[in-house]
Amino acid sequence: MDPLQARQQMTLPEFRSLRDFIYAKSGIFFSESKQYFLENRLSKRTTDLKLRSYADYLALLQGSEGPAELKRLFVEITTNETSFWRNPPQIEAFQNIVLADAARQARERGQTRLRIWSAACSSGEEPYTLAMICQEVKDTLLRGLTVEILGTDISEKVLAQAQEGSYNSYTLRNLTPEQVQRHFTPQTKDLFQIRPEVQRLTSLRNFNLVDYAGYRQLGFFDVIFCRNVLIYFDEAVKGKVLKEFHAQLHPGGFLLVGHSESIHSFNTGFELLHFSKAMGYRKRS
Numbered sequence: 001m002d003p004l005q006a007r008q009q010m011t012l013p014e015f016r017s018l019r020d021f022i023y024a025k026s027g028i029f030f031s032e033s034k035q036y037f038l039e040n041r042l043s044k045r046t047t048d049l050k051l052r053s054y055a056d057y058l059a060l061l062q063g064s065e066g067p068a069e070l071k072r073l074f075v076e077i078t079t080n081e082t083s084f085w086r087n088p089p090q091i092e093a094f095q096n097i098v099l100a101d102a103a104r105q106a107r108e109r110g111q112t113r114l115r116i117w118s119a120a121c122s123s124g125e126e127p128y129t130l131a132m133i134c135q136e137v138k139d140t141l142l143r144g145l146t147v148e149i150l151g152t153d154i155s156e157k158v159l160a161q162a163q164e165g166s167y168n169s170y171t172l173r174n175l176t177p178e179q180v181q182r183h184f185t186p187q188t189k190d191l192f193q194i195r196p197e198v199q200r201l202t203s204l205r206n207f208n209l210v211d212y213a214g215y216r217q218l219g220f221f222d223v224i225f226c227r228n229v230l231i232y233f234d235e236a237v238k239g240k241v242l243k244e245f246h247a248q249l250h251p252g253g254f255l256l257v258g259h260s261e262s263i264h265s266f267n268t269g270f271e272l273l274h275f276s277k278a279m280g281y282r283k284r285s
């Protein structure tokens with residue numbers, strides 16, 4: 001059957017109710033031009049659940065089975081595109097400037113741990129990129145510091161992939177053969193498992209960035225990466241999330257956002273840093 005014909009049609013009122021529900025639960029905002037996207041992502045789910053309309057799907061989400069279905073909804077509606085070494089100039093700035101400065105500040109504060117948060121880590125490529133970099137300098141730049149990289153996401157599906165730590169050669173395309181050899185064990189001709197010493201630096205958990213009460217439990221960080229997720233939020237949610245990041249960073253700590261994401265318009269208490277071909281922010285001390 002033509003998949004377009006098979007797709008369950010979403011009415012405008014249904015779209016608006018679902019859109020408002022999704023926004024309240026995740027901060028992800030769909031403008032009216034995205035009705036097709038939502039219909040596309042949720043049509044199969046409503047069919048699988050044998051529901052007759054998206055209004056029935058919303059009722060399910062709001063009922064006793066809501067919490068379980070909400071996890072499923074997050075899997076369906078999120079865009080999880082990511083890659084190792086994404087935005088190389090920013091990763092290089094982390095490697096060459098941010099890490100050394102964060103380590104220096106951590107030592108000056110008497111910390112024994114350096115904590116880095118990959119907020120919205122998708123299938124693990126971002127936190128593992130940071131872990132590989134840290135692993136390579138653990139006995140030099142990071143000597144005496146224990147590194148902890150926390151990867152969080154709202155989608156259980158990508159977190160499970162990150163936990164698995166197994167990637168195909170296409171996914172590893174941005175890494176040099178030396179990096180692949182150093183940090184991965186071949187499993188099959190086309191599958192590579194991240195090595196335990198890199199994986200051990202990383203812990204993964206589900207965290208919803210609009211769970212404003214939950215941030216305190218995550219503790220304080222020296223560096224926060226939050227790349228390519230703020231674009232899905234509106235200004236109100238972005239402002240609140242940035243406020244929480246600010247609260248969870250040590251003074252002088254770094255915030256690295258995606259290259260198309262600017263936080264200039266927010267009075268956030270961060271100063272802008274210009275690296276070669278990349279930007280970042282530092283919490284004013």
Ligand SMILES: C[S@@+](CC[C@H](N)C(=O)[O-])C[C@H]1O[C@@H](n2cnc3c(N)ncnc32)[C@H](O)[C@@H]1O
Pocket residue numbers: 026027028078079080081082083086119120121122123126152153154155158207208209210226227228229232258
């Ligand atoms: C495009 S990926 C970016 C992954 C990675 N940071 C990068 O730049 O390559 C966006 C991720 O944000 C996650 N996400 C969306 N809304 C979220 C929320 N409210 N809380 C936590 N994660 C969220 C999605 O599940 C998705 O994996």
